[in-house]
Amino acid sequence: MKNILTVSHLDLKIPDRLLFSDLNFSFPKNQLTCITGENGVGKTTLIKHILQDLEHKHEQHVQSTIDRSKIQYVPQLRNIDDDYPLCIRDFVSFGLKKRLLPWNSKKMKTKVEHILAETKLTHIASHPLGHASGGEKQRAYLAQALCADPELLILDEATASLDTDSKNFLLKLLKNIMHENNLTVLFITHDPELIEKYSDYELNLHNQTATLSKKEAVN
């Protein structure tokens, strides 16, 4: 099994305390790894630190086989109001990179339509994002991230506010997209059902350390 990213001998401090001490682990490539741990243990802070380390290359505690531009992070909280006017298609298109013209080329439009289909959003692509359900919004965030052709996708609590059907729908769809696009996924979650059903690996954070274990995903 190849690894996509390795963390070695990483200590992580916040102003009032040490969050992690001497972390050593790797994320396996083309697998879904759930990052778990109690509220406030430091899951989001660790991921943000890993991304900063890769961007600035100052500490060298994080080694990646891919460029930072191939990593997409979908954050935990977004404030999309009910009256947010942009339609889902335009919101998703914001994820496109290397847009030289002020409009999207035919190739780019085809790509966006393909991603809207992959994320089951085609039928509502012209609707305002503000009117979308929680599950549809999460799929739109995922679709926007996919527009950047990531090799590593990090989803922070993407299912936290969703009902059981919407959670399972999102995770099944994500696993299909992973296999079709050789994508590696890190998924921060507290949800035992999703960990049990969909994770290939679990990185559990506890007592200032991290333990990686292999899971037998049932889907």
Ligand SMILES: Nc1ncnc2c1ncn2[C@@H]1O[C@H](COP(=O)(O)OP(=O)(O)OP(=O)(O)O)[C@@H](O)[C@H]1O
């Ligand atoms: N910039 C900061 N300054 C001070 N404290 C911070 C900062 N960032 C995070 N923290 C603290 O670090 C701890 C870890 O926060 P973090 O959001 O990473 O936890 P988490 O495991 O992702 O939690 P949750 O599951 O609730 O989202 C928390 O106690 C938080 O208050």
